[in-house]
Amino acid sequence: MTETSHYDLTIGLLGTEVPKNSPVIKWKDGYTTILPAVFDDHNINVCAKVDIPIITYLAKCPVSTPDSLYITHISNNRVPATDLHDLVGDSLSQNKPVAIRGRGRHPVGQELTAEFLDQDYAISPNRAVWVHDVMARAIDHTKATRPGVIKYFIESMKNPKTIQCVLDIPLAQVSLPDSLKHVDHGLAYGWNQTTYDVPIKSNVHPENFTVKGWALLHHAGFLTYPHHNAEGSLTWVRVEVGTQFWVVFRPKNRYHDRQHIQDVAIRLRNFTENEAWIKAHCDAEVITLLPGDIVIIPPGQVHAVYTPVASFATGGHFYHYACMHLTEISRYLDVVVGDCLTNQTLHNALETLRRMIIAIPRLSPRIPLFRRSLLALCIMVTQGKQYRAKGGPKSAVVDTETANLSTEIARAISGHLGVTTRMSGPTLLYNGDQFDRGELLTEKSLNEVLTSFTLL
Template sequence: MTAPHNYDLTGTLLGTEVPLNSPVITWKDGHTTILPAVYDEKKNNLCEAVDIPIIRYLAKCPESTPHSQYVTHLSNADIPPNMMEDVVSSALSLNKPVVIRGIGQHAVEEELTADFLDKHYAISPHRAVWIHDAKSRAIDHTKVTTAGVLKSFCESMKDPEKIQCVLDIPLAQTSLQDQLRNLDHGLAHGWNHTTYDVQITSNVHPENFTVKGWGLLHHAGFLTYPHHDAEGSLTWVRMEVGMKFWVVFRPIDRHDDRKHLQDMAIKLGDFTENEVWIRANCRAEVITIMPGDTLIIPPGQLHAVYTPVASFATGGHFYHYGCMHLTEISRYLDVVVGDCLTNQALHNALETLRRMMIGIPRLSPRISLYKRPLLALCIMVLQGKQYRAKGGHKSAVADTETAALSKEISAAIASHLGVTKRKSASMLLYKGDQFERGALVVREELDKALIRFTEL
C-alpha cells in the first residue's frame, strides 16, 4: 500500500538545511515549502528582492493536471511501450510539454549524499564542479559561480547559510527510458545515418554529444529564474531524488506575432520589473515532478524551476524533426537577446541540423514530417550564419564538409514546399500561428523531389 504523500515539505529542513526562521509559503496544489533565506551582515534576507517575489507568483499558478489543454500527462502504466514514442513526438510537435509519471518505479530510496551519487551514477566525490550560489547571485548576478568539489557541495546541503546548485554535470551514460531512446532525431537520424553520404573529416565540437546527458544537483530552496534552454534543443529531465516545481509559460494570445513572443521572453527574464505585464499576457502551469517522473519540454519553452528540497535529477538535450519550427523561434531569440535568456551557450546546433537535413532523403517513412518544421529546418541550414547565438563563437557556424550538401538538399525541399524568388521561406514560415506544425508532408512526393540525393 502506497504511503500518503506529505504535502508539508518544511518540517525536516528548518534549522538543519535552511535557517530556522525561513519564511514559508503554501502552493496552490497544497504543498507547503520554505522560501529561500540567505542573510547579509545586517540580517537582511537577500532573497527578498527578486527570488521571493517570483516564487510567490509561481505558487499562485494553477497545478498542471491530466486535464490540461497545454501539457500532456502520460503514465508508464497506461501507454504501451511501442506507442510511447509516437504519442510523445506528436505532443511535442504541437508545443506541449510532456510529463510521464513513473512514481513507484524508482527503486533507489537513499539519502542524497556524495556516496549515493558515486555509487549509483559514477559521479566521483572528488569531481571538480562549478557551484552556483544564491547569495552571490543576489549580490551580483554576473558573478554567481565558484569552483568546488562535489563532496564539499553535498556536505554543505546541511549548512543553513547556503543555497547552492551544480548545473550540467556531464553524464554521457544517462539516457531517456528505453521506449523513448529513438526520440533524439539529431543522433538517431542525423549523426547515425549520414556518414555514408558525408564522412566526418573536420573537427566536431564535443557538445554535439556531451549535452545528451547531464545531472542537476540542488540544495533546498534554489530558484532557477525564467529562461529558455539554448540553441533550440528539446530538454528532458528525470527526477531521481527530491522534487521540483517546474513552471511552464506560454502567451495567452498573439501566437502569430514573433515580436510579442520576443517581448514575453525578455519580460520574463526581468520578472520583478514586468510582473503586471506578465500576469496580463502569460499563462502558466506548475508541473510537480517527483522521483521516477520524466518531463520533456519542447524547444524555446519558457520555464522557471523551484526546488523545495535537496534534489538530484538527470536529463539531456536533443533535436526532433517535428519541432524544428519551435527550434527556429528559440534560436532566433538566442540571436536577438540570447545573453539574457538562455541557461547556457552551446556550440553544437548547426552541425547537427545539417546532418539532420542530409538524412532526410534516406529517412524512414515512419518519421512524420510536417510542413512548417521542415521549412524551418531549411531556413536554419540555408541561413546558418544568421543563427549564431548572441555572444557565440564564429566556429559554431563555420562551414564544414556538411555545408554544401545540406544546403543543396534544403534548397530542393524549400522549392518543393512552394518557396520561390518572390515567396521566400521566411515569408511562409513567419505567417500564422508560430506554434503550429502545419500539414503533414506527403512523403512519396517529397521522396521524388529528392531522388537524386539517394544515388549510391
C-alpha cells in the same frame, strides 16, 4: 507517513538545511515548502527582493492535471512503449510539454550523499564543478558561479547559511529512458544514418553529443529563474531524488506575432520588473515532479524551476524533426537577445541540423514531416551563419563536409515547399501561427524532389 506530512516538505529542513526562521508557503496542489532565506551581515534576507516574489507568484499558478489542454500527462505504466514515441513527438510538435509519471529507480526517501552519486552515477566525490550560489547571485547576477568540489557541495547541504546548485554535470553515459530513446532524432537519424553519404572528417564539437546527458544538483530552496534552453533543443529531465516544481509559461494569445513572443520571453526573464504585464499576457501551469517523474519541454519553452528540498535529477537535450519550427524561434531569440534568456551557453547545433537534413532522403517513412517545421529546418541550414547565437564563436558556423550537401537538399525541399526568388523562406515561415507545425507532408511528394540524393 500521514497524508498531511506527505505534503509538508518543510519537515526536517528548518534549522538543519535552511534557517530555522525561514518563511514557508503553500502551493495550489497542497504542498507546503520553505521560501529561500540567506541572510547577509545586516541580517537581511537577500532572497526577499527577487526570489521570494517569483516563488510566491509560481505557487499561485494553476496545477497542471491530466485534463490540461496545454500539457500532455502520461502514465508510464499505461502507454505501450511502441506508442510512446509517437505520442510524445506529436505533443511536443504542438508546443505542449509532456509529463510522464512512473515509479522512480530509487526508493522514496533515498538519501542524497556523495557515496550515492559515486556508486549509482559515477560522479566522483572529488569532481570539480561550477557552483551557482544564491548569495553571490544576489550581489551580482553576472558572477553567480564559483569553482567547487562535489563532496563539499554535498556537505554544504547541511549548512543553513547557503543555498547552491550545480546546473550542468556532464554525464555522457546518461540517455533518454529506453521507452523514449528514439525520440532523439538528432542522434538517431542525423548522426547515426548519414555517415555513408557524408563520412565524418572535420573536427566535430563534442557539444553535439555531450549535451544528450547531464545531471542537476540542488540545495533546498534554490530557484532557477524563468528562462529558455539554448540552441533550440528539446529538454528532458527526470527527478531521481527529491522534488521539483516546474512552471511552464505560454503567451495567452498573439501566436502569429514573433515580436510578441520575443517580448514574452524577455519580460519573463526580468520577472520582478514586469509582473503586471506577465499576468496580463501569460498563462502558466505547475508540474510537480517526484522521484521517477519525467518532464519533456519543447524548444524555446520558457520555464522556471523551484527546488524545495535537496534534489538530484538527470536529463539531456535533443532535437526532433516535428519541432523544428519551435527550434527556429528559439535559436532566433538566441541571436537577438540570447544573453539574457538562457542559463546555459551552447553554440554548436548547426552540424547536427545539417546532418538531420542530409538524413531526410533516406528517412524512415514512419517519421512524420510537417510543412512549417521542415521549412524552418531548411532555413536554419541554408542560413546557418545568421543563426549564430549572440556571443557565440565563429567556429560554430564554419562550413564542414556537410555544408554543400545539406544546402543542396535544403534548397530542393524549400522549392517544393513554395520558396522562390520572390517568396523567401522566412517570409513564408513568419506568417501565421508561429507555434503551428503545418500540414503533414506525404512521402510521395517529397520523394519526387529527393530521389537524386538517394543514388549510391
